[in-house]
Amino acid sequence: MIDKLITSDFAALAADDRHAVPTLEALLGAPRPSAPKVARAKRAPWLLPIGPVVVVLAAAGVLREVNQDFVDVPQLAVALAVAVMALIGLVYADFAKPRPLANLVAAGLFIPLAGVGFVIEWHHHMTGCLFIDGNGASIGPCQAARIVTTPGFALISWSAIMVAAAVAARLIPWKGSSAWNIPAQLAVLVVLLTWLGLNLYEDISIEVARFHFTHPSGIGAERWAPYQSRVLLGESELVKFIRAHSMERMWDALVSGAVSFALAISIGISGIRERNRPSRWLRLLESPAIIPLGITVAAANLVLATLQQRLFELHRGDPDDISWFAACGSTGAIVAFASMLLRRRRREALS
Amino acid sequence: MEGNERFRALLEPVYAGALGFARHLSRARADGDDLFHEALIRASAKLATLRDDTAFKPWLYRIVISVHRNRLRRAFWRRFLPLPEQVSSDEPAASGNYRVSDWSPDAAEAARRAREALTTLPAAQREAIVLYEIEGWQVDEIALLQRCSASAVKSRLVRGRDRLRAYYEARHAAVPLLSGETP
Numbered sequence: 125m126i127d128k129l130i131t132s133d134f135a136a137l138a139a140d141d142r143h144a145v146p147t148l149e150a151l152l153g154a155p156r157p158s159a160p161k162v163a164r165a166k167r168a169p170w171l172l173p174i175g176p177v178v179v180v181l182a183a184a185g186v187l188r189e190v191n192q193d194f195v196d197v198p199q200l201a202v203a204l205a206v207a208v209m210a211l212i213g214l215v216y217a218d219f220a221k222p223r224p225l226a227n228l229v230a231a232g233l234f235i236p237l238a239g240v241g242f243v244i245e246w247h248h249h250m251t252g253c254l255f256i257d258g259n260g261a262s263i264g265p266c267q268a269a270r271i272v273t274t275p276g277f278a279l280i281s282w283s284a285i286m287v288a289a290a291v292a293a294r295l296i297p298w299k300g301s302s303a304w305n306i307p308a309q310l311a312v313l314v315v316l317l318t319w320l321g322l323n324l325y326e327d328i329s330i331e332v333a334r335f336h337f338t339h340p341s342g343i344g345a346e347r348w349a350p351y352q353s354r355v356l357l358g359e360s361e362l363v364k365f366i367r368a369h370s371m372e373r374m375w376d377a378l379v380s381g382a383v384s385f386a387l388a389i390s391i392g393i394s395g396i397r398e399r400n401r402p403s404r405w406l407r408l409l410e411s412p413a414i415i416p417l418g419i420t421v422a423a424a425n426l427v428l429a430t431l432q433q434r435l436f437e438l439h440r441g442d443p444d445d446i447s448w449f450a451a452c453g454s455t456g457a458i459v460a461f462a463s464m465l466l467r468r469r470r471r472e473a474l475s
Numbered sequence: 476m477e478g479n480e481r482f483r484a485l486l487e488p489v490y491a492g493a494l495g496f497a498r499h500l501s502r503a504r505a506d507g508d509d510l511f512h513e514a515l516i517r518a519s520a521k522l523a524t525l526r527d528d529t530a531f532k533p534w535l536y537r538i539v540i541s542v543h544r545n546r547l548r549r550a551f552w553r554r555f556l557p558l559p560e561q562v563s564s565d566e567p568a569a570s571g572n573y574r575v576s577d578w579s580p581d582a583a584e585a586a587r588r589a590r591e592a593l594t595t596l597p598a599a600q601r602e603a604i605v606l607y608e609i610e611g612w613q614v615d616e617i618a619l620l621q622r623c624s625a626s627a628v629k630s631r632l633v634r635g636r637d638r639l640r641a642y643y644e645a646r647h648a649a650v651p652l653l654s655g656e657t658p
Contacts, residue, residue, distance in 0.1 A: 126640055126643045126644055127640070129643060129647065130589070130592070130639055130640070130643055131608075132585060133585045133586065133588050133589035133592070134589050134608055134609050136582040136583075136585035136586040136589065137499060137585070137586040137589040137590060137593075137609065138495065138499075138609050139582060139586070140504075140582060140583055140586030141494075141495045141498035141499055141504060141507070141586070142491065142495045144504075145491045145494060145495070146494075148483065148486065148487055148490060151490065151494075151515070152483065152486075152515075401623065401627075402599075
């Protein structure tokens with residue numbers, strides 16, 4: 125009975141949809157295909173991929189100048205810049221063209237560099253000294269003061285590698301693997317954010333040392349006078365105390381990086397499997413709600429981190445939560461950016 | 476101009492069926508017409524990439540499917556809107572530009588029922604059901620159109636029929652058949 129009803133309704137649907145078929149003249153008369161676009165001559169094609177790099181660097185630099193929080197937590201500045209890029213990409217589809225080979229080259233260069241850079245920094249951290257003077261305290265190599273800070277080095281090396289990879293991709297006549305294009309692009313950003321997040325230990329070391337130096341709690345009582353310089357070796361109790369605090373921050377950055385990196389890998393695997401069947405995971409990530417959601421998460425965590433920093437400056441809060449907010453914010457920004465890249469790839473595949 | 480003539484010549488024998496297919500896939504006939512127009516624009520722009528003119532029909536249907544899925548993703552929220560209550564009242568049947576075949580208000584209600592049921596299916600199942608049950612395509616041909624295996628098409632057909640059956644049993648179990656049909 126039901127099957128016959130369905131068959132009957134289908135027959136009615138077929139007749140209904142064909143009962144008013146326009147003639148071919150009427151059909152082709154209404155819409156006309158637009159004229160094909162004339163390709164413009166590209167004068168410096170390698171300049172375009174550098175755009176996002178310049179945007180992130182400029183945004184991070186401006187934010188660091190405007191707000192002290194971004195000096196202490198550079199991970200937040202980059203995460204905010206990435207979130208804004210995702211928002212722009214949502215509105216403006218052709219914000220940046222995909223560069224499969226450039227992304228793979230950048231990932232191949234930047235990930236090892238970040239690994240080596242962090243190992244060196246970690247060695248300094250474990251063997252360095254605590255410098256205390258009238259302006260506060262800082263941890264660093266016992267022998268010489270550093271000219272470039274670790275966040276500065278991370279951003280400079282990232283931008284240099286992105287430019288080098290963009291130029292290399294133009295010189296090498298190979299299109300690259302499209303399935304791993306987006307994961308490679310994400311991986312570079314994830315590693316950059318994780319690298320900056322791992323170096324938060326240095327910032328919190330400075331903050332904790334400054335707090336105990338100026339606060340009459342007793343831990344900083346080893347000082348001789350308020351404005352007299354003092355160097356503590358790595359084996360001192362204060363340095364051990366500071367290092368114990370920094371571990372939690374590094375753990376937050378590592379967890380955030382692992383989650384975002386797993387996201388990038390899952391997109392790559394789903395992209396390969398999608399050649400045989402559609403991927404629900406990629407469909408979910410391409411949902412229009414993902415980008416606003418990720419941007420909201422990034423912005424909310426930025427506000428919370430700022431508030432926490434203000435409370436800490438008033439000696440009323442614990443700064444340990446700032447790394448957690450930075451980790452959540454950077455994860456939200458990466459998810460929004462991944463959604464933007466996937467939606468752009470889908471549009472290009474269908475056009 | 477030569478390209479336009481070629482496009483017109485290729486489109487003439489198949490456009491009515493392809494337009495019907497686009498309408499079957501859509502929530503309303505007007506949406507189907509929009510979908511078909513968008514597919515025509517895309518087909519016209521990409522006609523130079525068609526190497527074999529005898530493959531024009533599946534090529535055009537493939538474009539209709541692609542546009543349909545693109546529109547589904549683009550307008551996710553539209554699936555939550557109610558279906559139009561009566562889409563046939565303002566049909567341009569009197570226009571000299573249209574061919575009018577046999578049609579009745581009873582059949583319109585049955586067609587609306589079928590369209591409503593089809594919209595409950597996922598896109599892939601809906602395409603398979605429409606192509607197989609209404610358009611009369613073979614499983615192997617649908618597999619080529621949907622770029623999947625024949626067994627996947629069969630699976631979509633079985634699942635689609637099950638969902639349609641469940642939908643009808645829940646909502647239209649007491650509906651009589653159209654005149655001339657016996658249960």
